[in-house]
Amino acid sequence: MYFALTDEQRALGVTVRDYLEDRFDLKAVRAVFEDAEGNGHPAELWKAVGDQGWAAVLVPEEHGGLGLGLVDAQVVARAFGAGVVPGPWLPTVLAGEAVRLAGSDEQKASLLPRVAAGSLVATVALRGPAGRYDPSGVQVSADSSGRLTGSALPVEYAEVADAVVVAATEPAGGAEPAGGAEPAGGAEPEREVGLYLVDPRSPGVTVSRLDSYDGTVRTASVVLDGVGAERLPGSSTAVLTELFDRAAVLTAADLVGLARQALSRTVAYDTDRVQFGRPVGSFQALKHHLADLHVAVTMAEHAVLYAAHALDVGLADRRLAVAVAKSKAGDTAREVTATMIQYHGGIGYTWEHDSHFFYKRAKREVYSYGDPIQHRERVAALTIDTPTTSG
Amino acid sequence: MDLSFTPEEERFRAELRTWLADSIPPRWRSRSFWSALGEAEAFELRRDWERRKYDAGFAGISWPREYGGRGGTSGMQAIYDEETQRAGAPHTVNALGLAFLAPTVMAIGTDEQKRDIIAPMLRNEVIWCQGFSEPGAGSDLAALRTCGVQDGDEFVVNGQKVWTTNAVYADRIFALVRTEPGSRRHNGISMLLIDMHSDGVEARPLRQMSGASEFGEVFFTDVRVKATDCLGGVGNGWATAMRLLSFERGASGIAQYTAFRRQFDEIVAVAGTFGRTGDPVLRQQLASRIVELECLRYHSMHVLTQVERGEELGAGSSLTKLQWSETHQDLWETFDDLLGPEATLTRPRPDTDLQAMHHEAMWSRSVTIWGGSSQVQRNIVAERVLGLPR
Numbered sequence: 001m002y003f004a005l006t007d008e009q010r011a012l013g014v015t016v017r018d019y020l021e022d023r024f025d026l027k028a029v030r031a032v033f034e035d036a037e038g039n040g041h042p043a044e045l046w047k048a049v050g051d052q053g054w055a056a057v058l059v060p061e062e063h064g065g066l067g068l069g070l071v072d073a074q075v076v077a078r079a080f081g082a083g084v085v086p087g088p089w090l091p092t093v094l095a096g097e098a099v100r101l102a103g104s105d106e107q108k109a110s111l112l113p114r115v116a117a118g119s120l121v122a123t124v125a126l127r128g129p130a131g132r133y134d135p136s137g138v139q140v141s142a143d144s145s146g147r148l149t150g151s152a153l154p155v156e157y158a159e160v161a162d163a164v165v166v167a168a169t170e171p172a173g174g175a176e177p178a179g180g181a182e183p184a185g186g187a188e189p190e191r192e193v194g195l196y197l198v199d200p201r202s203p204g205v206t207v208s209r210l211d212s213y214d215g216t217v218r219t220a221s222v223v224l225d226g227v228g229a230e231r232l233p234g235s236s237t238a239v240l241t242e243l244f245d246r247a248a249v250l251t252a253a254d255l256v257g258l259a260r261q262a263l264s265r266t267v268a269y270d271t272d273r274v275q276f277g278r279p280v281g282s283f284q285a286l287k288h289h290l291a292d293l294h295v296a297v298t299m300a301e302h303a304v305l306y307a308a309h310a311l312d313v314g315l316a317d318r319r320l321a322v323a324v325a326k327s328k329a330g331d332t333a334r335e336v337t338a339t340m341i342q343y344h345g346g347i348g349y350t351w352e353h354d355s356h357f358f359y360k361r362a363k364r365e366v367y368s369y370g371d372p373i374q375h376r377e378r379v380a381a382l383t384i385d386t387p388t389t390s391g
Numbered sequence: 392m393d394l395s396f397t398p399e400e401e402r403f404r405a406e407l408r409t410w411l412a413d414s415i416p417p418r419w420r421s422r423s424f425w426s427a428l429g430e431a432e433a434f435e436l437r438r439d440w441e442r443r444k445y446d447a448g449f450a451g452i453s454w455p456r457e458y459g460g461r462g463g464t465s466g467m468q469a470i471y472d473e474e475t476q477r478a479g480a481p482h483t484v485n486a487l488g489l490a491f492l493a494p495t496v497m498a499i500g501t502d503e504q505k506r507d508i509i510a511p512m513l514r515n516e517v518i519w520c521q522g523f524s525e526p527g528a529g530s531d532l533a534a535l536r537t538c539g540v541q542d543g544d545e546f547v548v549n550g551q552k553v554w555t556t557n558a559v560y561a562d563r564i565f566a567l568v569r570t571e572p573g574s575r576r577h578n579g580i581s582m583l584l585i586d587m588h589s590d591g592v593e594a595r596p597l598r599q600m601s602g603a604s605e606f607g608e609v610f611f612t613d614v615r616v617k618a619t620d621c622l623g624g625v626g627n628g629w630a631t632a633m634r635l636l637s638f639e640r641g642a643s644g645i646a647q648y649t650a651f652r653r654q655f656d657e658i659v660a661v662a663g664t665f666g667r668t669g670d671p672v673l674r675q676q677l678a679s680r681i682v683e684l685e686c687l688r689y690h691s692m693h694v695l696t697q698v699e700r701g702e703e704l705g706a707g708s709s710l711t712k713l714q715w716s717e718t719h720q721d722l723w724e725t726f727d728d729l730l731g732p733e734a735t736l737t738r739p740r741p742d743t744d745l746q747a748m749h750h751e752a753m754w755s756r757s758v759t760i761w762g763g764s765s766q767v768q769r770n771i772v773a774e775r776v777l778g779l780p781r
Contacts (some may be wrong), residue, residue, distance in 0.1 A: 001466055001699060002393040003692035071392055267777050282780040287773035294772055295710050299686035306689040309392040324685045327678075376678035377671075383681050384659050384668050 003305070009075050016079035019048060024085065026354045032086045033215035033357060040086050040218035041121070041160045050118020055092055060100065063112035069312035070246065074253035074304055081257025084216045084357045088121045088157035090254070094247050095122030098165040098195050101242060102234035107197065111163065123161040124247070125152035125198075125222045126240065133244055133370040135193045135237045140168040140224055148196060148227045154219035158207045164198045164222065166229065167240055195235035195243075202227050214360040245322045248369040249307045252329035255365050256300045259333040262340040262358040263293055270343055286343060293339060296332040303328045320382045327375035330366040337362040394692060400466045404474060410447050411478035414440065420479035422657075422747030430604060434560055437481040438515050450513050451489075458497060458509045465698045469645050469691070476649035487556060488512045488519030492565050495635040499623050508584070522552040522566030522585070522609060523632065529554075530767050532567070533576045533629070537611060539568040539583060541618070546570060546583060548591075548614040554761070558594040558607030561587050565635075566609075567628050580628035582635075584620040585611075601753035639708055639762070643698070644691035647715040651684055651722060657748065658722070662729045664743060676725045683718040690714060706775035709768040716758040716765065723752035 005013070024045050032040055049055050057073045059065020066072070073093065080089060096115035099107055114120035128139020128151055140150030148168050158164060169191045200207055204227040210219045232239075267290060270281030280286060307325035310318035337359040341348040348355045366372065396404070418424045425433055444450055445459075453468040454460020461467070483489060489512065496508050511517040528535040537550025548568055555564070564585050571579025587594060591614040596604035623631030659677065662668045694711060697704055726748065733739035737746040759765040773779045 001396060001469075001692060001695050003689070003696045004392075267779060271778070271780055279780045284770070287779050288766065288769040290777060290779065291769035291772035292713075294777055295713050298710060299683070299690060299714060302689035302693055303682075303686050305392070306685075306692075309394070312392075320681075320685070324682050328682050328686060373675065376675050376682065379678035379681050380674035383655070384662075384674060384677055 003302075005071070005075065005305075009072055012072060013075045013079055015052065016054065016076055017082065019052070020079065020083040020085060023048065024083065026084070026357070029084050029086065029216060029357060030354070036215065039157075039160050040215070041088060041157060042086060045085070045087050046118060046121075049087065049089055053116070055089060055096070055118050056116035058093060058100065059096055059112045059116040063108055063116065065112065065116040070249055070308035071305065071312055073250060074308045077250045077253035078257030078260075078304075081254030081259075081361075082261040084258060084261075084361050086216050086218075088123060088160065090247075090250055091123035091156040091161070092118075092121055093250065094124045094243065095163060095165045097246050098124065098232060098235070098239075098243055099197075102195055102232035102236075102239045104233050107230070107232065111197075120163065121157060121161050122163040122165065123155055123157050124165045124167075124243070125155045125158070126165075126167040126244065126247075127152060129153055129221075132374060133248075133368070134374075135167075135191075135240055138167045138169055138193050138240075140166055142168040142170050142194060142196065142229070142231075143226075144171050146196070146229060146231055148198065148224045148229050151221060151223045153221035154210055154212070155207075155222045156217055156219050158200060158220035158222050159209060159218065161200055164200050165232070166196045166198050166222070166224070167193055168196055168229075170194045191237075193235075193237045193240050195232040195240065196229035197232065198224070198227055198229045204228075212364070214364040216357055216361045217364075244369060245311060245319070248322050248326040248375070249304065249311060251365050251369045252300070252304045252307070252325045255329040255333040255362060256297065256304050258358050258362060259297050259300065259329070259336040262333075262336045262355075262362075263290070263297055265354075266290065266336075266340045266343050273345075280343075289339065290343075293332070293336050296328075297336060300325070300329045300332045320379060323370075323375040323378040323382070326370055327372040327379070330372045330375075333362040334366050396466050396470065397464075400464060400470060403463065403467050404470045407449060407471060407474050408478070410444075410449060411474060411480060414443060414447070415478055415480055419481065422751075423744060426747040426750065434484060438484045438518075440481050441483055441485070442515050445514055451493075454493070454509075454513075455497070458493075458505070459513045465695060469643055469695050472643070472646035473649045476646050476653070479653075484557070484560070485512055485515055485518055487521040488517075488565075491521065491635045491638050492519055494638045495631065496622065499631070499634065501619075503619070504584075504622065517562045518557060518560050520555050520557045520561035520564045520587070520609075522555060522564045524554045525551060526553050530764055532632070533580075535567055535569060535580070537566065537568050538572065539570040539581065539616065540572065541570065542615075544618045546581075546616045546618060546621075548583065548585065548611045548616055550611050552609040552611075554597070554606050555594075555609050556606045558609050559596050559604075561594070563587055564609060565622065567632055570625055570628075577629040579626055580632075581625045582622045582628040582631045583616050584622055585614060585616050589614050589616075591615075599753075600756065601750050603750070637705075639712075643694040644687050644711045644715050645695070647719070648684060648688045648691055651687075651715070651719055654722060654751065655680060655684065658726045658729070661726070661743075661745070661748070664740075665729065665733075667729050673725075673729055676728060680718065680722045680725055683714070683721065687714050687718060706771050709763070709771040709776070712762060713765060713768050713772070719758050720755045723755040726752055 053066055054076050056065040057068045061067035099111050127133055127137040131137025131139055140148050142148055204225040206223040207220050210221055212219055271279055273280050303325040307321040310321040340355045341359055344355055347353050451460030452463045452471045453465055456462040493509055496504050525535050539546035539548045564587055566583050566585055567580055568583045569579055570581040591612040593610045594607050596607045598604050667673055727734040738744055774781055
């Protein structure tokens with residue numbers, strides 16, 4: 001039994017955290033946050049992502065990557081969450097995963113080395129306005145010749161992306177006669193979904209910045225009007241579901257990273273802040289709540305680690321594990337970041353204090369790739385409707 | 392990450408599973424079987440089964456062979472915790488002795504104590520109870536007042552213990568006694584090993600809110616205890632007690648997870664009976680219970696990893712306790728919510744007997760109190776893990 005990070009995985013986390021501490025601290029985050037017109041994509045940070053191989057974690061070695069798993073990737077995601085770091089790391093990694101899972105050999109050979117090197121910024125557009133983060137939420141459709149029409153939002157860093165992986169519903173029989181049918185495992189899905197590579201500079205693509213309270217990243221809407229696209233031949237509804245699960249785990253990792261950091265900062269502040277002649281952290285009203293949050297963050301960390309491992313090795317309960325991790329991380333991060341503001345008192349509600357970076361980033365991510373309600377419903381379906389009796 | 396057990400551990404699991412399947416009659420798996428028995432009868436049945444378990448070589452899994460244990464790994468102990476729960480095995484009748492006293496005796500007992508205490512406990516010839524809490528010393532254990540006055544090579548003990556599990560069945564009690572007259576707080580305390588059949592010991596059952604009497608109170612009136620029946624040295628009782636309680640860290644939470652996961656399925660079955668499994672609000676609640684239960688399972692694997700690597704868990708065991716006890720309580724509140732106006736009825740329908748489940752729901756109110764209340768655990772986490780000021 002070994003339920004923990006390896007020394008190498010720990011070292012990776014230390015490397016990312018050390019870099020951020022030295023070169024991209026909260027002052028740098030603030031500069032991005034307050035530069036509302038800027039693209040939110042600091043060049044020096046992205047160069048480090050490429051140089052250090054942080055975007056290469058999930059890329060197979062044959063394509064110039066590190067060939068590691070989600071357990072390793074979640075180490076990076078946690079560190080980025082802890083630093084409320086801007087930049088297109090997550091969407092680029094997810095686009096790489098789409099290509100790795102469903103791309104042709106040529107597509108892999110063309111795109112994955114550039115993902116690994118950080119020379120390509122990519123993103124994913126998998127869900128339409130007000131849709132769910134599952135195949136039913138797709139609001140782009142492909143016609144029989146593979147042209148895409150519809151819209152997706154929020155799409156992270158679409159403005160600076162060189163490539164967008166778009167999910168689109170397909171006419172019965174598939175958009176392209178070639179490619180082959182992907183049996184999704186028995187039951188006939190209501191509609192098949194495919195994944196397509198889109199060049200955002202193609203005619204018919206409109207990318208519009210979305211004004212968002214979370215200034216730690218930039219998001220946009222992507223509207224497609226008969227846009228030519230390249231299908232990922234191995235894509236299917238099942239692959240999209242797998243991609244959503246991977247996105248959910250990495251988002252949960254970002255959430256637990258930022259929740260842990262928000263908790264540590266709150267504990268540090270309440271240890272020093274004196275009112276009524278004593279540190280406010282000595283009052284049990286705060287202590288007991290902070291202790292509960294420590295338990296919650298610890299459990300969320302375990303859940304993310306387990307879910308990442310479950311997807312890496314294909315454990316039977318991986319879908320349940322993902323739903324547990326994302327709902328737990330979301331609920332926990334929301335409460336911890338709200339508490340961060342509350343337990344900093346008046347200063348915590350000011351613009352000049354950093355608490356709102358954590359709160360706002362958490363607020364976005366709680367709802368990204370399935371909110372706690374959606375994931376709990378998934379848990380219910382997996383445990384109530386199909387009881388996995390332990391006896 | 393490697394969540395597998397060794398081949399040797401998996402062989403142990405297979406062997407244990409076979410023995411459990413053979414030794415536990417199917418009707419024992421039903422709650423109503425146990426609730427229909429009288430408490431004393433149930434106790435004897437459990438005691439007898441546990442004796443057979445010892446004979447089959449499944450007692451003291453990770454204890455050294457020299458003490459009659461199996462000499463197994465901590466992984467085997469975790470497997471044992473899981474498999475016995477999964478099989479619906481009877482709960483041990485010697486819980487506090489096995490979990491706390493025995494490892495302490497192995498660590499710091501005299502040779503005579505090791506010989507006289509451990510093997511008879513493992514064979515259930517001697518049932519132990521723990522005498523820590525007193526009417527004035529619950530969460531504040533150092534306020535204890537039971538006193539022992541030295542008289543030659545004996546102590547004369549007077550006082551009262553309360554909330555003592557198995558008080559009326561126990562043969563011996565490991566009790567914290569103030570042996571230095573006038574001493575205060577953590578000083579001047581000794582851990583005495585007292586024969587419950589001695590003159591001057593009286594054990595009375597206490598009826599719990601559930602109606603059962605699993606615990607009781609113990610009165611000492613001029614009870615004479617040999618000075619050699621002191622564990623860890625005279626006046627050293629507080630350190631001995633802390634050492635003893637530290638063995639709780641062996642409890643990773645896997646036993647609780649396995650038991651509560653079965654309870655979840657029982658509750659879902661009741662929800663099905665009442666046509667409530669489609670209720671979206673109830674589904675969210677039930678899913679929340681699973682989320683916390685699964686987190687407990689992951690956590691128990693994490694704890695087992697730490698134990699296998701010889702890491703100190705220390706105050707971390709307070710996290711485990713908070714996670715399992717609060718989750719257990721929430722689980723049974725969900726049971727109430729699904730029953731609604733029927734929540735207090737033992738037979739909401741002629742064909743539905745929920746008495747045993749209600750008993751478990753009542754019991755859930757106790758788990759956040761005993762073994763260090765949730766409030767005490769939160770103090771520990773806040774001060775010793777997070778480092779918040781006292």
